[in-house]
Amino acid sequence: WVLGGEATGDPYNRNAENIELLKAVITAGLYPNVITVDLGVPGGPKKPPKLMSRQGEVFLHPSCVDHGAETGLDSRMLVYYELVKTAKVYARDATTISPYALLLFGGALKTELEARRIVVDGWLAIHASPRTAVLVKQVRCRHAMSTTTCGYVKCTGLPCCCWSGRFDAIQWQLLGVAAGETDLSSTIGLPSALE
Numbered sequence: 001w002v003l004g005g006e007a008t009g010d011p012y013n014r015n016a017e018n019i020e021l022l023k024a025v026i027t028a029g030l031y032p033n034v035i036t037v038d039l040g041v042p043g044g045p046k047k048p049p050k051l052m053s054r055q056g057e058v059f060l061h062p063s064c065v066d067h068g069a070e071t072g073l074d075s076r077m078l079v080y081y082e083l084v085k086t087a088k089v090y091a092r093d094a095t096t097i098s099p100y101a102l103l104l105f106g107g108a109l110k111t112e113l114e115a116r117r118i119v120v121d122g123w124l125a126i127h128a129s130p131r132t133a134v135l136v137k138q139v140r141c142r143h144a145m146s147t148t149t150c151g152y153v154k155c156t157g158l159p160c161c162c163w164s165g166r167f168d169a170i171q172w173q174l175l176g177v178a179a180g181e182t183d184l185s186s187t188i189g190l191p192s193a194l195e
Contacts, residue, residue, distance in 0.1 A: 033080050061091060066095075075097060077099060103136045
């Protein structure tokens with residue numbers, strides 16, 4: 001990524017300064033290394049936030065930019081590069097991420113419409129209206145159908161990264177959602193049952 005991609009006119013560099021998009025790309029690359037932040041019960045006793053990975057409780061490494069600022073994070077989800085165990089289990093090189101990035105580029109999704117949530121890989125629950133849950137699944141399904149050239153989707157159920165040499169409209173729309181520029185509902189049409 002080269003800063004100033006707009007000035008050079010390079011269409012593949014047009015999002016060079018878009019931090020949210022960069023975080024979405026990092027999410028896709030580091031998944032399943034995800035941490036959730038539990039701030040406790042609102043109005044309850046004030047306790048330090050609890051950070052949980054799939055392996056259990058973790059702490060941000062002292063060299064991490066967000067170390068010591070866990071109560072003021074802009075998201076309740078982070079991705080990290082590695083876990084290191086010394087006196088505690090520390091997450092190194094962590095950054096906050098958008099729930100949309102996780103929904104679009106994370107693992108297998110299970111929609112729980114009555115509970116108003118989407119569960120990623122059986123453990124990451126994200127609050128979502130039934131409409132949003134259906135839209136996310138449709139976007140992932142359409143994306144998977146447009147990228148089946150290598151058979152990765154058939155093996156894993158996840159979108160593959162071989163874009164068959166082109167960047168089609170759906171992929172540009174996914175980038176817009178991940179970058180926070182586009183509302184998910186404008187990415188695809190509503191199913192007739194929800195209109």
